[in-house]
Amino acid sequence: MQKSKTETLIQKYLSHQLNEQELEELKLWIEEDASHREIFVKLLSLHHVNNQLNLLHQFDKEASWKSIQHRCNRSHTIHRRIAIYSSAAAIAILIGITSILYFNGQKPVPAIAQNEQPQQSPLPKNTETPKATWVQANHSVVPLYENQREINGSHINNGEIIFPQESDSPHKPKLDTELLQNKIIVPKGSEYAIVLADGTKVKMNADSHIDFPVQFGDTREVTLEGEAMFEVTHDEARPFIIKTHDHAIYVLGTTFNISAYPDEELSVTLIEGKLKVNAPSGEYYLLPGEHYSSAQSKVSKVDTEFYISWTEGAMEFDAMPFPLLIARLSRCYNVDIQIASKELETMKFTGVIFRNKPLDFALDIIHRVSDVKFEKKGETILVKKQ
Structure with a gap:
């Protein structure tokens, strides 16, 4: 070559x-x-x-x-x-190029014993398996599939639900429709997209849920737990407010990513526009290419690709603590992975994981290029130092 x-x-x-x-x-x-x-x-x-x-x-x-x-x-x-x-016990690895480290026809040694190998797929492929769950304002529960017919005026197709749009009925919503709350719950191992009544697009990551009114009134307010990418429709008269953890994010129209999982730091990454973060430690204003971290209580310039790559099917990590990586893998693949060696808690990970590759492939590559091994114990995968 x-x-x-x-x-x-x-x-x-x-x-x-x-x-x-x-x-x-x-x-x-x-x-x-x-x-x-x-x-x-x-x-x-x-x-x-x-x-x-x-x-x-x-x-x-x-x-x-x-x-x-x-x-x-x-x-x-x-x-x-x-x-x-x-x-720093960091790992710089490549995940996603099939058999890239299998040299000279060597037979791969699996990271987990063959008779204990977990049967995983990167994302649910069975159309009978719900991609998400819609808890309606009347508390009825509706499973959402990849492709589905219209439900109560909401169109569902290709892993996305589009709620009735305000532009189709521009009159002011009744008070009860402002107070009534919908909830979309995305389980581990899945992703789902939403188009809210004002046209705002929300892409939800695994193990996340969002609460929002049936129709927006004078303000547009939602509550998020987990991770989501927002493309907010501009409306100068009605700010869009996202409440999560003990923070509130204010925006008129912009594109940004929020990660707000329980027991993890809150992070906000701005791609386009401008927004304000109200935190217990003060107010923070973000410009495109900037990132807010609740752990550091500050705004910094970042490579935004690391924070939004999951929306394109790849997750990039830059010196991510190993426990956080394991938490991401557990959510992404809907499995229970636990660190069994204390010294691994100080490791850091730099690399790329592609969502279209199965879990056993990702674990095998990590095993081959790092000082860790994986053991299956019941329904749990243990990570140990070799």
């Missing part, structure tokens, strides 16, 4: 643009020589650790490749960065 071709494939991988044929070519190049794998893993680590190689398709190709070569040739610099990460 020519150098220029390798360069292009690596750049396209880092920007999530590889097609199936290019993916196979990259796999072959990595498997040609152990040094190729070492270079690739180093580049992946540099990409996530420094955020300097993000979205490489926007940069000049030749200049990017020279920068990559320069970093690889400076072995002492790379070793120093790897040493820093090793001291």
Whole structure:
């Protein structure tokens, strides 16, 4: 494979643009020589650790490749960065390229014993399995499937429910419709999308739920627990308010992500527009590309891709504490995974997990490139240090 071709494939991988044929070519190049794998893993680590190689398709190709070569040739610099990460017990791994580390036809050793291997799929495929649950204002419970007929004026199709729109009946809603609350509950192992009465789009992540009125009145207020991506319809006269944990997020019209799972920090990442976060510690204003963290009680500039990649089927992590990674995997795949070795609680994870890959593949790759092993005990998967 020519150098220029390798360069292009690596750049396209880092920007999530590889097609199936290019993916196979990259796999072959990595498997040609152990040094190729070492270079690739180093580049992946540099990409996530420094955020300097993000979205490489926007940069000049030749200049990017020279920068990559320069970093690889400076072995002492790379070793120093790897040493820093090793001291923090960090993992820089690739998850999602099929069998990328299975060299020379070696038979893979499963992370979990074969007779205990969990049978998992990344997302429910059975159309008979509800993608979400709709608790109506009258407390009746309606399971929501991938494709479904109209229910009470709400259209359901392709994993999305569209509620009756205000634009179809612009008169002021009655007080009782403002007070009556709907709830959408998204279970572990699933995702679901909602279009609220004002046209606001909400994409819900696994193990999340949102409460909202049948119709909005003079204000638009919802309550969220879990994670969701919002595209709020602009309405200067009616602010959109999201209440979660002990915070309130105010917005007129913008795109942003909120992660507010129980026992985890609240994080708000702004993609477009402007919003205000009311927190116990004060008020915080966000501009595009900024991130609020309740753990640090501050706003900082971030690579937003790490916080919204889940909406495109890939989850990117940058030095994420291992316990949080395990919690994400448990929600994503609807399994009980627990850390059984205390020393793993200080590990950190940098890499990419693709949702269309099964859990056993992800665990096997983690097992192969890190100092951990997985054991099945009943319905629980234990993570231990090797």
